[in-house]
Amino acid sequence: MDFALTEEDEAFRDELRAWLDENLPEFNAAGEIGDENNPDRRTMLRRQAWQRRLHEGRWAAINWPKSWGGREATVSQNAIYAEEMAKAKTPGIYNTNGLWQIGPMILRWGTEDQQQHWLPGILDASEHWCQGFTEPEAGSDLGNLRTMAVRHGDVYVVTGRKIWISTAHLAKWGLFLVRTDPTSLERGAKHDGISALIVDMELPGIEVQVIRDITGGELFCEVTFDGARVPAEYLLGQENQGWQVAMGTLGHERVGTAGMSVSMRIELDNLIATTRHHNPAALEDPGLRERVARVWTQLELTRLLNARALSKILKGQPNWPEVPLAKLQWSYLSQTIAELGVDMLGPLGPLAKGGPDTVDKGHWAHNYVWQRFTSIGAGTTEVQKNIIADRAIKMPRR
Numbered sequence: 070m071d072f073a074l075t076e077e078d079e080a081f082r083d084e085l086r087a088w089l090d091e092n093l094p095e096f097n098a099a100g101e102i103g104d105e106n107n108p109d110r111r112t113m114l115r116r117q118a119w120q121r122r123l124h125e126g127r128w129a130a131i132n133w134p135k136s137w138g139g140r141e142a143t144v145s146q147n148a149i150y151a152e153e154m155a156k157a158k159t160p161g162i163y164n165t166n167g168l169w170q171i172g173p174m175i176l177r178w179g180t181e182d183q184q185q186h187w188l189p190g191i192l193d194a195s196e197h198w199c200q201g202f203t204e205p206e207a208g209s210d211l212g213n214l215r216t217m218a219v220r221h222g223d224v225y226v227v228t229g230r231k232i233w234i235s236t237a238h239l240a241k242w243g244l245f246l247v248r249t250d251p252t253s254l255e256r257g258a259k260h261d262g263i264s265a266l267i268v269d270m271e272l273p274g275i276e277v278q279v280i281r282d283i284t285g286g287e288l289f290c291e292v293t294f295d296g297a298r299v300p301a302e303y304l305l306g307q308e309n310q311g312w313q314v315a316m317g318t319l320g321h322e323r324v325g326t327a328g329m330s331v332s333m334r335i336e337l338d339n340l341i342a343t344t345r346h347h348n349p350a351a352l353e354d355p356g357l358r359e360r361v362a363r364v365w366t367q368l369e370l371t372r373l374l375n376a377r378a379l380s381k382i383l384k385g386q387p388n389w390p391e392v393p394l395a396k397l398q399w400s401y402l403s404q405t406i407a408e409l410g411v412d413m414l415g416p417l418g419p420l421a422k423g424g425p426d427t428v429d430k431g432h433w434a435h436n437y438v439w440q441r442f443t444s445i446g447a448g449t450t451e452v453q454k455n456i457i458a459d460r461a462i463k464m465p466r467r
């Protein structure tokens with residue numbers, strides 16, 4: 070494995086660092102954006118402003134074609150980008166779904182008219198997007214989805230229910246997977262009858278209900294379609310070929326764990342610094358010291374795992390089984406660090422935000438519950454283990 074960067078990669082990294090040095094401190098110094106009392110809304114406004122700044126510097130959509138303001142970044146440049154952003158602790162992105170998943174799919178499958186219609190709003194953060202795949206009976210087994218879209222002239226009439234759809238209440242547009250051929254289920258070819266439909270979230274016949282999560286935040290929603298009439302020209306790709314569109318979308322979701330080991334390392338460093346300040350005795354506790362050392366070692370292992378996946382891709386080999394292993398490492402370590410956070414801070418650890426004695430605005434207590442999502446999102450732990458057992462270890466099926 071060769072860790073050295075090529076000249077182009079070094080130039081890419083240096084340009085990004087210089088741009089961040091010039092833009093990030095000034096952006097951070099400007100402070101909060103908007104004076105609303107709603108913290109979720111304030112966060113989104115800040116992310117919107119940051120994405121606009123990135124877009125102006127051609128750093129928002131690095132994988133998009135140059136003609137669309139992208140950089141056509143290589144796999145190693147994606148890893149560099151993720152690491153540098155994590156090191157610089159940049160704000161989140163307003164349109165993560167749009168930039169990383171849906172935009173590339175519109176570039177790949179969309180007509181010229183569709184690209185002109187939707188891509189500018191994704192790039193400049195003027196329109197927010199959600200991704201509507203999961204249903205109450207179709208999560209890990211996504212092919213089981215049953216939201217129906219029936220063609221009537223120049224519209225699809227959509228009926229059904231989607232759940233856990235992130236930020237649907239803020240989105241102007243959504244990319245939804247719907248069933249256009251109900252016979253495919255009876256034929257036992259469930260993946261064949263699915264289409265990808267772009268939906269205007271303000272259409273009559275769509276109800277969006279926010280679901281409060283265990284942290285008290287309002288991130289995801291239930292979306293109910295009751296005869297919503299979606300223009301047929303909003304179909305992305307061919308009718309009944311939505312599975313191919315979706316797999317491309319999820320493929321993009323699985324790129325970019327490289328920055329995670331850097332973010333988690335920063336989280337561990339922050340935890341040690343905050344413990345030194347608020348509960349220094351914990352740093353002398355042999356049990357806690359051992360847990361810190363174990364996490365540190367596992368983080369280093371994860372960094373090397375990502376490097377090996379990258380090296381394989383660069384050599385044209387399949388990055389297998391490093392990708393599901395890195396996903397497991399990510400969920401295991403995020404949750405382990407979150408638990409360590411609460412334990413290291415002793416009595417201050419569980420204090421939630423808003424109280425007089427909270428540490429780091431309640432971050433550690435919040436993180437303890439929030440990180441549970443990492444064993445569900447981007448493929449559940451059990452399903453990842455099945456994949457490894459089946460395809461990597463080749464364990465016999467029962």
Ligand SMILES: Cc1cc2nc3c(=O)[nH]c(=O)nc-3n(C[C@H](O)[C@H](O)[C@H](O)COP(=O)(O)OP(=O)(O)OC[C@H]3O[C@@H](n4cnc5c(N)ncnc54)[C@H](O)[C@@H]3O)c2cc1C
Binds near residue numbers: 448
């Ligand atoms: C924070 C968050 C944000 C999300 N945002 C979105 C979004 O924007 N859009 C969207 O479409 N969805 C979103 N989801 C939904 C997510 O994709 C699903 O939760 C995920 O696919 C799992 O599906 P499920 O919840 O139906 O669980 P299920 O698939 O019902 O799984 C339940 C349990 O059974 C286990 N299990 C399932 N199948 C097997 C098997 N074959 N073998 C062994 N064990 C199995 C699972 O591992 C899990 O523990 C989000 C979820 C979270 C937590």
